[in-house]
Amino acid sequence: GAGVSQSPSNKVTEKGKDVELRCDPISGHTALYWYRQSLGQGLEFLIYFQGNSAPDKSGLPSDRFSAERTGGSVSTLTIQRTQQEDSAVYLCASAGGPWDTDTQYFGPGTRLTVL
């Protein structure tokens, strides 16, 4: 079946603009995660959704960052008033399929460049 998809694949924006990044998880997965990755580095956790529970927002770096997950499926990560330090690859992962609950499946990421 289809994997995790993210859009856009690349986004270039000017400092101060708002951006929205989209994640389409694997159908039926109950959990969805957002991570941020700087060039050649490890992943930094941002936010985690599990079913209908309140999301774990403990990794969001500032109140300029927010995310929602509509209908338990698609998620949107919004960054307001972007700064140059927001430039990174934003990765989404989903997990919780019926036969493989432990594995997080990652999308290809959105590369965000803030000029």
Add this chain to the structure above:
Amino acid sequence: TQLLEQSPQFLSIQEGENLTVYCNSSSVFSSLQWYRQEPGEGPVLLVTVVTGGEVKKLKRLTFQFGDARKDSSLHITAAQPGDTGLYLCAGGRGSGNTGKLIFGQGTTLQVKP
């Protein structure tokens, strides 16, 4: 604070050589995962270890979880150019998919033919 320290951060070797990547922490994890990531793609899970002292083998790759569940290693035997990529360890605190993963900073491996 980097909870998971990976070493080395960069490794360039010749085809056929062996190598070991280390992932260390002062914290205990309920599970430890290793991922491999290629440019322009998301990480792909290689293995999950959950029991202290556990050893898992995946072809030429051997993964070990420390007895105290604070550290792990990845050993590659007879590396091949196709092994080139970014290797990431990640620690989990919950069971299953019940929580976030804490990632190390990654080891970039280059295997030259």
